[in-house]
Amino acid sequence: MSLFGSTSSFGTGGSGVFGTTTTDSHNPMKDVEVTSPPDDSISCLAFSPPTMPGNFLIAGSWANDVRCWEVQDNGQTVPKAQQMHTGPVLDACWSDDGSKVFTASCDKTAKMWDLNSNQAITVVSVNETETSHCNPLDKSTQLQLYHDRQCYCADVVYPMAVVATAERGLIVYQLENQPSEFRRIDSPLKHQHRCVAIFKDKQNKPTGFALGSIEGRVAIHYINPQNPAKDNFTFKCHRSNGTNTTTPQDIYAVNAIAFHPVHGTLATVGSDGRFSFWDKDARTKLKTSEQLDQPITACCFNNNGNIFAYASSYDWSKGHEYYNPQKKNYIFLRNAAEELKPRNKKW
Numbered sequence: 001m002s003l004f005g006s007t008s009s010f011g012t013g014g015s016g017v018f019g020t021t022t023t024d025s026h027n028p029m030k031d032v033e034v035t036s037p038p039d040d041s042i043s044c045l046a047f048s049p050p051t052m053p054g055n056f057l058i059a060g061s062w063a064n065d066v067r068c069w070e071v072q073d074n075g076q077t078v079p080k081a082q083q084m085h086t087g088p089v090l091d092a093c094w095s096d097d098g099s100k101v102f103t104a105s106c107d108k109t110a111k112m113w114d115l116n117s118n119q120a121i122t123v124v125s126v127n128e129t130e131t132s133h134c135n136p137l138d139k140s141t142q143l144q145l146y147h148d149r150q151c152y153c154a155d156v157v158y159p160m161a162v163v164a165t166a167e168r169g170l171i172v173y174q175l176e177n178q179p180s181e182f183r184r185i186d187s188p189l190k191h192q193h194r195c196v197a198i199f200k201d202k203q204n205k206p207t208g209f210a211l212g213s214i215e216g217r218v219a220i221h222y223i224n225p226q227n228p229a230k231d232n233f234t235f236k237c238h239r240s241n242g243t244n245t246t247t248p249q250d251i252y253a254v255n256a257i258a259f260h261p262v263h264g265t266l267a268t269v270g271s272d273g274r275f276s277f278w279d280k281d282a283r284t285k286l287k288t289s290e291q292l293d294q295p296i297t298a299c300c301f302n303n304n305g306n307i308f309a310y311a312s313s314y315d316w317s318k319g320h321e322y323y324n325p326q327k328k329n330y331i332f333l334r335n336a337a338e339e340l341k342p343r344n345k346k347w
Contacts, residue, residue: 061088081118160198238272263340267310270296292312296310307335311329
């Protein structure tokens with residue numbers, strides 16, 4: 001009997017320990033492969049909250065499922081359970097106490113998965129469009145925000161929510177007491193928004209966000225900066241020649257951004273099949289990975305920042321003609337204890 005009640009049938013074993021996997025083009029960083037990955041493109045990853053003992057990882061995919069693994073201390077991953085939607089799963093997140101997982105799907109529903117009983121119930125159902133994002137607020141609050149444009153990406157770190165919409169719109173909400181719109185912001189990026197992640201200050205309060213676009217660029221934006229012209233900035237990333245603009249560049253979408261829970265540094269992953277680590281305060285790149293043979297579509301850190309998870313699968317950025325149904329999808333785990341420590345060097 002698993003921690004989550006009855007265990008599903010997906011998966012039959014664990015993977016190797018950290019750093020021992022053999023390398024090839026699908027895993028050039030020699031990171032640990034999560035066993036029994038989804039059968040279609042991976043849309044989201046999330047680790048269990050610090051209120052839970054151990055580390056559990058969930059992943060949603062275009063195979064209409066959300067899967068859960070236990071990540072053991074030796075790096076092995078053990079499949080625990082899964083739930084299905086009738087359409088692709090676009091987002092998934094944990095409740096604060098770790099007892100439930102919330103999922104959002106193209107089947108126009110959001111579900112609450114009770115991990116102890118392994119039962120899921122529909123908590124939101126809409127008529128006109130798919131449900132694309134879900135985020136936990138607290139143990140008892142659910143949030144529905146209504147805005148006048150299509151939502152491309154969103155993030156919530158209580159008491160702040162940021163929604164990036166079509167036409168390069170940005171809306172910040174405050175969630176204390178009665179949730180309400182706090183501010184609309186002119187986008188610092190010139191191209192379509194792809195991902196957004198809220199960051200915290202040294203007092204552990206949300207203070208700004210990082211915004212990624214399809215044009216290989218990230219904006220760091222503070223909500224109430226002391227010096228807006230200095231504190232807010234953008235930087236290029238996920239380009240074939242780095243920051244070298246004297247030769248032609250292939251420019252790739254920034255598919256996901258995640259902040260390290262201890263150091264406040266960040267990871268970006270892109271359609272170029274690379275992940276990069278950054279120190280936004282020192283404006284320094286900490287590391288860029290070797291190139292995988294597929295885009296990286298999602299990433300996250302565990303609650304103490306020791307594990308960095310990232311997903312390798314097709315993101316459809318090159319259209320259907322580049323889709324290979326025989327290509328396997330992967331989730332990798334990397335030891336992130338040292339590589340995300342901040343630096344003092346300016347870029």
